[in-house]
Amino acid sequence: MYKVMIVDDEPSIRTGLPKIIDWEAYDFSISAVARNGDDAVQKLKLDYPDLIITDIKMPILDGFGLIHYIRKDLNDSKMPFIILSGYDEFEYAKKALKYNVKSYLIKPVDEEELITLLNEIRKDLSQEDEFAEFYQQRVDKFNHNYLVIEEFNLLAEAIENNQPEEVKKLIELIFHRFTEEKLHPNLVQIHLGNFLFKLYSLVNELGGTVEAIDSKERLLVLAAHISNANRLKNMFTEVCLTAAHYLGELKKSCRIINRVKQYVEKYYYKNLKLKDMAELLYLNPAYLGQLFKKETGMPFCQYVNEQRLQNAKKLLLRTDLAIYQIAERVGYKNVDYFIYKFKEKENCTPLEYKNKQIKA
Numbered sequence: 001m002y003k004v005m006i007v008d009d010e011p012s013i014r015t016g017l018p019k020i021i022d023w024e025a026y027d028f029s030i031s032a033v034a035r036n037g038d039d040a041v042q043k044l045k046l047d048y049p050d051l052i053i054t055d056i057k058m059p060i061l062d063g064f065g066l067i068h069y070i071r072k073d074l075n076d077s078k079m080p081f082i083i084l085s086g087y088d089e090f091e092y093a094k095k096a097l098k099y100n101v102k103s104y105l106i107k108p109v110d111e112e113e114l115i116t117l118l119n120e121i122r123k124d125l126s127q128e129d130e131f132a133e134f135y136q137q138r139v140d141k142f143n144h145n146y147l148v149i150e151e152f153n154l155l156a157e158a159i160e161n162n163q164p165e166e167v168k169k170l171i172e173l174i175f176h177r178f179t180e181e182k183l184h185p186n187l188v189q190i191h192l193g194n195f196l197f198k199l200y201s202l203v204n205e206l207g208g209t210v211e212a213i214d215s216k217e218r219l220l221v222l223a224a225h226i227s228n229a230n231r232l233k234n235m236f237t238e239v240c241l242t243a244a245h246y247l248g249e250l251k252k253s254c255r256i257i258n259r260v261k262q263y264v265e266k267y268y269y270k271n272l273k274l275k276d277m278a279e280l281l282y283l284n285p286a287y288l289g290q291l292f293k294k295e296t297g298m299p300f301c302q303y304v305n306e307q308r309l310q311n312a313k314k315l316l317l318r319t320d321l322a323i324y325q326i327a328e329r330v331g332y333k334n335v336d337y338f339i340y341k342f343k344e345k346e347n348c349t350p351l352e353y354k355n356k357q358i359k360a
Contacts (some may be wrong), residue, residue, distance in 0.1 A: 001029035002050040007040045009058040037061025053082040094133040162248030257295040269331040274300045316354045
């Protein structure tokens, strides 16, 4: 029996719709009735339905707001909805299509149309139930046969530390274990898929992108059931080696940018130029500029200004220095330019900022 929630601000709909047909005859039962979207959200927490029939125009939270909440906030892309609409709201109801809502009823609700929709939705829900049962059986079978392969943890460390020879050695050991245990190809795929998922998560954590280490085409091939073990091993090795090199470069870039940032934070009051920083690090100025913007989200000169203004604010609050003196202390030779940059950042002059902070 599939549970149905009815959401409508009209009392006649809330009381009449549950009585219009014999719901149980079509494998449905009314589990909850709500007077608007907000009321529905609260009732969802108590008993989650299999189908929601909702009006569009309602106070507090309307039908679209409810659908958006379930699709985006609850990340439920499969919940079936039936939209209730007046004749003059038909075009408005069409907007529901962008939320993957394909069913609607014109008020007053026609019994035959409702039954037709329920039969279609029941068929879809039944297919999902069958798939869920099949998937659970596969998971149970997998859990029974799953191997704990310690080399996967060592492989993750070797990739993170950019040790290509160790990576290749460990992959050989892992595939040897697969052969030794006579593991079914499907289980091999699950092991490798789980590891790749962890690997991609690591890349994201370090600020990288999955696309940098693997093409979508290769991912699709890896996801398929490849019967040739050597081909699968070679492809898996290629992905892991690419990831190791990429993470090495990523860490190297982070170290470079951290050195630049530390230098700026210490010597912000000096006449700092990107060219001088590049010479200090034996790098091409253009490359360093691109790298710095990529890692920090701002150009080098903007970062220097940010540091100068942050320190200027500290001096404004902690000392009685004149504005021109503070400007010189943080690296601005021209006091007017300092005031201009400060106002650009804080929407007020240095003196106004100081007075505001004192009053606060």
